[in-house]
Amino acid sequence: MDKIRITPLGAAQTVTGSATLLEHANGKVLIDFGIFQGGTEAEEMNFAPLNFDPAQLDAVALTHAHLDHVGRLPRLVAEGFKGPIITHPASVEIAAVVLKDALHLMEQSTRKLFSEEDLQKTLKLFRPLSYNQKTEAAGFEIELFDAGHILGSAHIQFRTGSRRIVFSGDIGQRGTPIIRDPWCRWPEGAELVIVESTYGDRQHKELSSTLEEFCAIVNRAVRLPGVILIPAFAIGRTQELLYHLSQLMEEGRIPQIPVILDSPMAEKVTSIYRRHRECYDRETWEIIESGRLPFRPPYLREVGSAEESRSLSKLKPPAVIIAGSGMCTGGRILHHMATWLDKPSTSVVFVGFQGAGTLGRRLIDGAETIHIHGQELSVRAKIETLGGFSAHAGQDQLLNWCKSFSDQKPLFLVNHGEKKSCENFAGLLGENALQAQVACLNQTVEL
Ligand code: ZN
Numbered sequence: 001m002d003k004i005r006i007t008p009l010g011a012a013q014t015v016t017g018s019a020t021l022l023e024h025a026n027g028k029v030l031i032d033f034g035i036f037q038g039g040t041e042a043e044e045m046n047f048a049p050l051n052f053d054p055a056q057l058d059a060v061a062l063t064h065a066h067l068d069h070v071g072r073l074p075r076l077v078a079e080g081f082k083g084p085i086i087t088h089p090a091s092v093e094i095a096a097v098v099l100k101d102a103l104h105l106m107e108q109s110t111r112k113l114f115s116e117e118d119l120q121k122t123l124k125l126f127r128p129l130s131y132n133q134k135t136e137a138a139g140f141e142i143e144l145f146d147a148g149h150i151l152g153s154a155h156i157q158f159r160t161g162s163r164r165i166v167f168s169g170d171i172g173q174r175g176t177p178i179i180r181d182p183w184c185r186w187p188e189g190a191e192l193v194i195v196e197s198t199y200g201d202r203q204h205k206e207l208s209s210t211l212e213e214f215c216a217i218v219n220r221a222v223r224l225p226g227v228i229l230i231p232a233f234a235i236g237r238t239q240e241l242l243y244h245l246s247q248l249m250e251e252g253r254i255p256q257i258p259v260i261l262d263s264p265m266a267e268k269v270t271s272i273y274r275r276h277r278e279c280y281d282r283e284t285w286e287i288i289e290s291g292r293l294p295f296r297p298p299y300l301r302e303v304g305s306a307e308e309s310r311s312l313s314k315l316k317p318p319a320v321i322i323a324g325s326g327m328c329t330g331g332r333i334l335h336h337m338a339t340w341l342d343k344p345s346t347s348v349v350f351v352g353f354q355g356a357g358t359l360g361r362r363l364i365d366g367a368e369t370i371h372i373h374g375q376e377l378s379v380r381a382k383i384e385t386l387g388g389f390s391a392h393a394g395q396d397q398l399l400n401w402c403k404s405f406s407d408q409k410p411l412f413l414v415n416h417g418e419k420k421s422c423e424n425f426a427g428l429l430g431e432n433a434l435q436a437q438v439a440c441l442n443q444t445v446e447l
Contacts, residue, residue, distance in 0.1 A: 002026075004163065004447045006192065006413065009051070010036065012441040013419040015198055016068040017045060020167065020415070024160060026139025027058040031156065031167050031194075035071030035102070035113075038355060046072060046113055051442065055080030058138035060125075062087035063169025064153035065094035066235065071102055074114035074122045082125070086137060088144055089128035090152030090276040094235060096123055097268045130278070145183035148172030149391055150236035151273050155183055157190075163447075168195045170416070171393045171401055175207060177243040178273065178294065180281045182393070184404035191447055193410045194439070195402060197417030198392040200425025210388025211244060217347050217384055218254040218320070225318040226345030229381075231333045231360060233326035233352055234266035236391050239273045241322060241351065242295035243284075249297055260312065262303040262323040262332050270295070270302075306332075313339040326352050328359035338372045346381035351389045398425065402434055411447075415439035 002025045009030075010017030017036035022029050036042040054076045062085055063069055073085065073095075087095070099119055106112045114122075129135050131154065134143045144154035149172035156167045166186065174181045221228050232238045238261070248254045261267060273295065277288070287294045303309050309332050312321065324331040337359075340346040354360035362370060363383050370377055393401065402412055414426045414436055422438045429436035437445075 002160070004160070004165065004192075005444050006165070006194065006447075007444040008415055008439040008441055010034065010441070011068075011416040012439040013417070013422050014042075015416055015418065016042065018063075018069045018416065019072070020194060021052060022158060022165065024139060026160070027137070028056060029059045029061055029138040029140060029158070030057050030076070031061050032063055032069040032169070033060065033072045033076050034069040035067050037068055046075075047111070050079065053080065055082070057081055057083055059083045060085045061137075061142055061156050061158075061167075062091060062095070063147065063156060063167065064088075064150055065091040065098050066150065066170070067098055067102060069169070070095045070098055072113065074099060074118035077122045077125065078114055078118040084127040084137060085122070085125045086127050086129050086135060086142055088152035088154050089130065090272060090279060091154070092126045092128050093272045094150075094152060094269060095126070097265060097272070098235070099123075101265055146180045148174070148176055148179055148182040151179055151239075151276055151279055153179075162189065164190045166190050166193045166405075166410075168193065168401070170196055170198070170391070171398060172391055173204065173207075173393050174397055176391070177240050178281065178284050179279050182401055184401060186405050186408070188408050190405055190408050190410040192413060192445070193402070193405055194413045194415055195398070196392070197398065197414045197422050197425040199390070199394045200398060200414065200417045200421040200428070202395055202421075204390050204394035205388040207388045210386050211248065213384070213386055214244065214349075215248060215253050217349060218248070218257070221318045221320075221345070221347055222255050222257060224345040226343070226347060227315065227317045227340045228320045229333065229336050229340060229346065229348045230320065230322045230351060231326050231328050231348070232263070232266070232322050232324065234263055234324055235269050237326070237352055237389065238263065238266040238322055239270055239295050240389060242270070242297060242300070245320065246292075246295055246297040250292070256298045258299040258301060258319040259297045260301045260303060260315075260319060260321045262309050262312065262321055262336070264304070266322070266324060267302050310335060312336065317345065327354050327361070328363070334372050338375060338377060340381065341370070342378045342380050344380045344382075348381050348383050350383070350385045395425070395428070399428060399432065402429060403432065406434060409435065412436040413439050413445060
């Protein structure tokens with residue numbers, strides 16, 4: 001029997017730089033090729049020489065279009081890759097937005113990972129593949145399944161003869177709004193499952209209690225009245241927030257107040273979410289069938305120009321402003337902070353993870369003063385964090401996803417988690433009679 005070789009080239013005992021090489025006698029395929037993030041050392045890895053030849057690869061299979069999964073693809077193309085990039089049609093569109101934004105940000109730095117030309121060449125290589133459809137590449141039959149993480153996100157199955165390997169990509173939470181839940185009806189015979197473990201050592205708060213906290217924050221802002229600032233990631237989180245705001249208003253749990261979306265990138269991605277209705281779950285279809293639009297609160301204003309954005313300083317509360325960047329490391333959220341942070345009636349609501357050293361983290365940690373654009377500001381706003389909106393499955397749901405393979409006894413290779421999380425989750429799989437090992441960078445597993 002032919003040997004199959006799997007080599008983690010990124011996201012091994014860390015959560016960024018996703019890249020895994022899958023090889024057999026008939027071909028080579030790379031799964032994801034994302035950017036390493038989080039500090040100078042990690043960022044340096046994006047420029048490190050590659051330990052494989054991109055020209056020898058037959059194909060790339062892309063799980064989803066987050067930057068830490070897609071961000072180094074133009075570099076691959078610059079170094080000789082000419083094959084197809086197989087991914088869901090929605091991921092093709094989101095990848096174009098994400099890569100253009102990454103290039104735009106690079107223009108302000110001295111070192112560039114790729115050029116406009118590399119980007120244009122990359123976009124031409126995308127080959128869309130819908131869920132539960134099959135294609136052939138690198139000697140494998142390739143099929144995508146719903147991963148429930150962001151629009152277009154996929155688990156990828158590789159089949160050669162009677163042998164089967166499944167790559168989870170990022171696994172979403174069950175019950176996440178808009179898109180369908182992660183697939184869990186696997187046919188028999190998977191030999192190896194590569195599974196993510198971002199929250200392999202933690203559970204999430206219940207979504208229902210998070211929504212209750214969110215209602216209390218909005219109702220306080222209406223009473224005072226005040227402004228709610230939500231620094232949000234443009235892909236997935238923003239659309240979910242619009243969905244929840246719209247639903248909570250429809251149910252009468254919060255009043256219909258203006259919601260301002262002030263992020264050109266989030267607006268582009270929201271329009272992609274609006275087009276790809278084939279990815280929606282049953283609840284979202286029920287909203288559409290009742291004659292409403294699922295993530296368009298009644299008084300939604302989408303802000304275009306930077307000038308219009310600045311004019312929001314004269315806004316009359318109450319209002320919700322959703323703007324990037326998600327960790328307040330740049331973007332339009334900064335000038336809104338400069339306007340509203342010193343007012344006790346303001347709430348700043350963090351809905352995602354805040355990395356060490358970011359302005360978002362300093363605010364969560366209780367900073368009394370901060371600096372924005374050289375100006376010192378007193379923090380008098382109420383700082384809130386909402387933990388239940390994660391785009392990743394918590395520990396229980398990850399385990400249940402793995403158990404959907406249990407009668408087939410595959411080997412689970414645990415990747416995409418910090419060291420502690422990977423080890424903890426591999427241990428938990430072992431306790432549940434599932435065979436597991438932690439993925440190590442550049443260490444090949446041979447089947
Ligand atoms: Zn992701």
